[in-house]
Amino acid sequence: MTLYQPFWDYAQTCLEERLDLQPYPIPEGFEYKESIVGRGKRQESVITESHAFQSLKLRQIRAAHVRGGNSLQVLNFVIFPQLNYDLPFFGGDLVTLPGGHLIAIDMQPLFHDDAYRAKYTEPLLPMFEKHQQHLPWGGDFPEEAKPFFSPIFLWTRPQETEVVETRVFEAFKDYLNAYLDFVEKAQPVSDEQQLKAIQEAQLRYVDYRAEKDPARGMFSRLYGAEWTEEYIHGFLFDLERKLVA
Ligand code: DBV
Numbered sequence: 001m002t003l004y005q006p007f008w009d010y011a012q013t014c015l016e017e018r019l020d021l022q023p024y025p026i027p028e029g030f031e032y033k034e035s036i037v038g039r040g041k042r043q044e045s046v047i048t049e050s051h052a053f054q055s056l057k058l059r060q061i062r063a064a065h066v067r068g069g070n071s072l073q074v075l076n077f078v079i080f081p082q083l084n085y086d087l088p089f090f091g092g093d094l095v096t097l098p099g100g101h102l103i104a105i106d107m108q109p110l111f112h113d114d115a116y117r118a119k120y121t122e123p124l125l126p127m128f129e130k131h132q133q134h135l136p137w138g139g140d141f142p143e144e145a146k147p148f149f150s151p152i153f154l155w156t157r158p159q160e161t162e163v164v165e166t167r168v169f170e171a172f173k174d175y176l177n178a179y180l181d182f183v184e185k186a187q188p189v190s191d192e193q194q195l196k197a198i199q200e201a202q203l204r205y206v207d208y209r210a211e212k213d214p215a216r217g218m219f220s221r222l223y224g225a226e227w228t229e230e231y232i233h234g235f236l237f238d239l240e241r242k243l244v245a
Helices: 005-018 114-120 122-132 143-148 161-185 192-212 216-223 225-236 239-244
Strands: 032-037 044-054 058-067 073-081 089-097 100-108 154-156
Touching: 005 044, 005 058, 005 073, 005 161, 032 216, 044 216, 058 225, 058 239, 073 192, 089 161, 100 161, 114 122, 122 154, 122 161, 143 192, 154 161, 192 225, 192 239, 216 225, 225 239
Parallel strands: none
Antiparallel strands: 032 044, 044 058, 058 073, 073 089, 089 100, 100 154
């Protein structure tokens, strides 16, 4: 079973149709990684595949897809805009573990002022409410993560896999298309002050996500600590390194 394959297939097709999509380099050793876990009859391979693109307005569009059988499936999909656009991040964390499904879909804001909310959040409140009806709030999540989410954060823990395949998939498609509508409309920023604020907000976000990556434990167990740190800083959340380079 690869629960999130249709999600990634849809995303890739949609990105190809709607953007001037170009490849984005994936460091060697991270395109494909496999590990065998368990013993005897319970042996299972866990494969992590990485995908990455870029476009004129989007610095990095990347996905990590983990496939490890019925009780381990993850699609973590994030879009990082170029630093001269005030666009939010697109963030999807679709996670299936032995304990169940955990779904986070959002357009994560750079700023929290009224003008930013009016531009990037308020137009999407009806879309959010439509989906949240069927995907109730998933409960507590780390307090310190709250500044990075928007009021249209979809956060839910469906009991049924069927809900993931239907309701969550619909929400995922809507959010991605709404995001790409914003991308189409986005105009480059040239004001020095604003450019500086964007870069600072992007770095805060990337630093936070790299430092608190909830997948660190899973990846370390599967592929070792060294591979994991390099994957996090060299691919999943690579902005800091790209700015130095
Ligand atoms: N999460 C990632 C990346 C992953 C990934 C890069 C490539 O950011 C997977 C893989 N997320 C992943 C896994 C788990 C979660 C959980 C494997 C389960 C961890 C576990 O239980 O062992 C949203 N993801 C979560 C949780 C949240 C998110 C809130 C629950 C974590 C917890 O309760 O501690 N998405 C996550 C998040 C941000 C985001 C914190 C912050 C900006 O965008």
